[in-house]
Amino acid sequence: xxxxxxxxxxxxxxxxxxxxxxxxxxxxxxxxxxxxxxxxxxxxxxxxxxxxxxxxxxxxxxxxxxxxxxxxxxxxxxxxxxxxxxxxxxxxxxxxxxxxxxxxxxxxxxxxxxxxxxxxxxxxxxxxxxxxxxxxxxxxxxxxxxxxxxxxxxxxxxxxxxxxxxxxxxxxxxxxxxxxxxxxxxxxxxxxxxxxxxxxxxxxxxxxxxxxxxxxxxxxxxxxxxxxxxxxxxxxxxxxxxxxxxxxxxxxxxxxxxxxxxxxxxxxxxxxxxxxxxxxxxxxxxxxxxxxxxxxxxxxxxxxxxxxxxxxxxxxxxxxxxxxxxxxxxxxxxxxxxxxxxxxxxxxxxxxxxxxxxxxxxxxxxxxxxxxxxxxxxxxxxxxxxxxxxxxxxxxxxxxxxxxxxxxxxxxxxxxxxxxxxxxxxxxxxxxxxxxxxxxxxxxxxxxxxxxxxxxxxxxxxxxxxxxxxxxxxxxxxxxxxxxxxxxxxxxxxxxxxxxxxxxxxxxx
Numbered sequence: 460x461x462x463x464x465x466x467x468x469x470x471x472x473x474x475x476x477x478x479x480x481x482x483x484x485x486x487x488x489x490x491x492x493x494x495x496x497x498x499x500x501x502x503x504x505x506x507x508x509x510x511x512x513x514x515x516x517x518x519x520x521x522x523x524x525x526x527x528x529x530x531x532x533x534x535x536x537x538x539x540x541x542x543x544x545x546x547x548x549x550x551x552x553x554x555x556x557x558x559x560x561x562x563x564x565x566x567x568x569x570x571x572x573x574x575x576x577x578x579x580x581x582x583x584x585x586x587x588x589x590x591x592x593x594x595x596x597x598x599x600x601x602x603x604x605x606x607x608x609x610x611x612x613x614x615x616x617x618x619x620x621x622x623x624x625x626x627x628x629x630x631x632x633x634x635x636x637x638x639x640x641x642x643x644x645x646x647x648x649x650x651x652x653x654x655x656x657x658x659x660x661x662x663x664x665x666x667x668x669x670x671x672x673x674x675x676x677x678x679x680x681x682x683x684x685x686x687x688x689x690x691x692x693x694x695x696x697x698x699x700x701x702x703x704x705x706x707x708x709x710x711x712x713x714x715x716x717x718x719x720x721x722x723x724x725x726x727x728x729x730x731x732x733x734x735x736x737x738x739x740x741x742x743x744x745x746x747x748x749x750x751x752x753x754x755x756x757x758x759x760x761x762x763x764x765x766x767x768x769x770x771x772x773x774x775x776x777x778x779x780x781x782x783x784x785x786x787x788x789x790x791x792x793x794x795x796x797x798x799x800x801x802x803x804x805x806x807x808x809x810x811x812x813x814x815x816x817x818x819x820x821x822x823x824x825x826x827x828x829x830x831x832x833x834x835x836x837x838x839x840x841x842x843x844x845x846x847x848x849x850x851x852x853x854x855x856x857x858x859x860x861x862x863x864x865x866x867x868x869x870x871x872x873x874x875x876x877x878x879x880x881x882x883x884x885x886x887x888x889x890x891x892x893x894x895x896x897x898x899x900x901x902x903x904x905x906x907x908x909x910x911x912x913x914x915x916x917x918x919x920x921x922x923x924x925x926x927x928x929x930x931x932x933x934x935x936x937x938x939x940x941x942x943x944x945x946x947x948x949x950x951x952x953x954x955x956x957x958x959x960x961x962x963x964x965x966x967x968x
Contacts, residue, residue, distance in 0.1 A: 460760075467882065485849070489515075489516070489735045490565060492536060494536055495507035496652075498532050499530050499532070502521060502658060504521075506519045507650075508517075513666070514666065514701070515550055516650060517662060517663070518535050518562075518651035518663050518665070519662045520660065521533070521657060521660050525561055525590065525653050526590075526599050529573045532652060532654075534650075535650045535651070536567075536594055536647045539647075541783070542672065543616055544614075544671040544936055545566075546611075546936075547664070547666065547667060547668045547669070548666050548667050549562050549563065549610060549650075549664070550663065556659045556661070557583060557585060557654065557655040558584035559582050559584065559655040560656075560661045561653040562580070562652050563650075563651060563664075564612055565583055565614075565649060566648050568595075568646060569647065573592075574593050575640075577637060578651065583655075583661075585607035586607060587607055587608070588604060589636075592788075602635045604623070606627065606786070609625035609626055609627060612658045613623060615673075618816055619641050620633060620637070622635070622636045622840050623635045627844065632916075638746050640657055665842055667699045669936075669960075671936045671957070671958075672961035673914060673936060673960075674959075674961065680913055684915070685708065685914060686706065686959065686960055686962060687705050687708055687958070688704050688957065690955065691953055691955060693721075694932050697932050702734070705725070707725050708884060708940065710725065711941075711942070711944045712757060712955040713945060714955055715756060715949075717760060718731060718950070720734060720939075720947060722754070724751065724752055724754060727751075728742075729742040729906065730742060730748055730763070735943070742784045743776075744765060744784065744787055750767045752944065753766035753810075755800050755944045757801045758804075760782060762780070762781060762801070764798045764801060764825075765778045766778075766797045768794075772793050773795060776793070776794050777789075777798045777808065777810060788827070790827050791823060794808050794812075796812045799843045799844055800844040802845050804849065805825060807821065807823070807825060808823050809822045809833075809843040811842070811843065814832070816844055817837070818839045820832075820834045820843045833852070833867065834856070834871065838858040839857050840856045841885070841886075842887060846889050846924070847893045848893060848895055850869060852871075853877075853889060854867065855886065857883075861883055861903065862884055862908045863874070863885035865877060866887075882901060883900065883907075883908050883911075884920070885898060886899050887941065888945050890947050891950075892922055895924060895951070896921065896923075897921055898929075898942075899919060899941060900920050900929075901917055902915070903915075913939040913940060915936075915937070919931070919935060919942065919956065935956070936958055936960065937956070937959050941959075
């Protein structure tokens with residue numbers, strides 16, 4: 460038996476420490492991800508960083524390719540089980556070397572170079588595709604999207620079905636799908652960059668990264684709820700920021716005219732959210748504690764209108780209360796009545812009510828009095844909101860089949876549709892400067908025209924008040940409660956909204 464010298468022993472210990480440190484460093488938490496790893500035998504080591512101030516990730520990767528029977532690239536990953544939805548906006552850094560450099564989302568069975576996997580990928584030349592390897596060492600297959608040059612990438616798993624949704628920001632998704640791909644229950648999910656050149660490092664930047672656990676098929680709407688992300692969206696750039704996460708259902712943020720506070724409902728209660736401290740605080744609404752997501756601030760920010768369930772009065776009843784809290788005053792004599800907006804002068808409320816089997820738009824004096832019916836078409840009229848000049852009321856209606864955004868004069872005359880029915884459009888919100896409208900759009904294949912459920916793939920879209928083609932400004936997993944009531948910032952640059960997910964590690968802040 461050979462004797463081990465002290466030099467040899469120290470060398471071995473040092474080697475073990477180095478290897479252990481290397482393994483640890485690759486599995487350090489980076490934002491919401493567990494580790495950052497080179498896959499395959501890359502020549503140039505990759506890296507991944509996270510910037511909390513912008514909530515952006517940057518990944519650098521080399522490698523010959525992600526193709527054939529093996530892969531080489533850099534991977535920023537976390538382990539997950541069950542169903543999930545992965546979303547980001549991605550772009551390359553610089554012009555690059557090879558037109559087939561790659562950036563996107565990937566799901567892998569393991570971290571070996573020949574692992575079964577699927578990825579939603581955008582190439583340097585704009586090719587956008589869904590690539591997958593069904594078994595270890597198999598050749599990679601590809602489904603090319605009709606779209607090229609996508610910068611919005613989403614990859615969803617539901618059982619053994621994987622769906623890629625991609626878009627050029629501002630446009631609706633283009634979808635491709637692979638079924639019966641079994642990668643195992645626990646998988647690695649993450650962001651990746653590959654250079655398609657063994658001697659080159661390429662870089663990609665990922666923003667608005669969201670990892671969502673969707674609602675199970677047996678979730679009972681209005682009885683069971685997912686957690687919530689309170690988000691702020693820049694309507695011009697589409698940049699999103701998660702400012703608060705809760706395991707509870709938060710709904711319908713309003714933005715106070717001083718720009719300092721959001722107001723939302725949760726578990727029947729009303730909360731204020733201080734944007735400086737980023738802390739919620741319960742607002743006193745007396746005995747009115749069954750509040751839903753149809754609440755709205757007066758234009759001067761002094762009063763808050765509430766909609767709260769009162770079974771003995773027929774359902775939701777409208778109340779008003781000072782924005783500082785207090786004892787609410789009942790306004791509508793009976794329900795169901797769901798508030799949506801105040802008139803700019805603070806004298807009138809507009810709301811949706813069911814009377815004699817029909818859902819229509821009504822107004823009522825803010826101090827109480829006789830209600831006035833403004834619409835009487837067959838179908839559902841909902842989501843009414845005054846323009847800042849008080850001349851018009853916008854609302855949504857499915858009187859022509861699909862749910863569309865409509866407008867009418869404040870007295871109910873000259874009712875006309877302003878969206879074309881490509882989607883089911885709900886809850887128009889007019890910017891404080893009176894120039895733009897933001898609204899929620901459900902996909903026709905997911906939702907009936909008279910329904911606006913929780914936990915669906917939805918868009919926030921924006922269009923000029925003067926008319927024109929709506930632009931997608933956010934791709935959201937949400938729906939009911941996301942943006943039911945006015946939520947513009949007072950400078951007309953941002954909106955607040957809610958996105959949803961079942962429990963997953965908190966999104967990085």
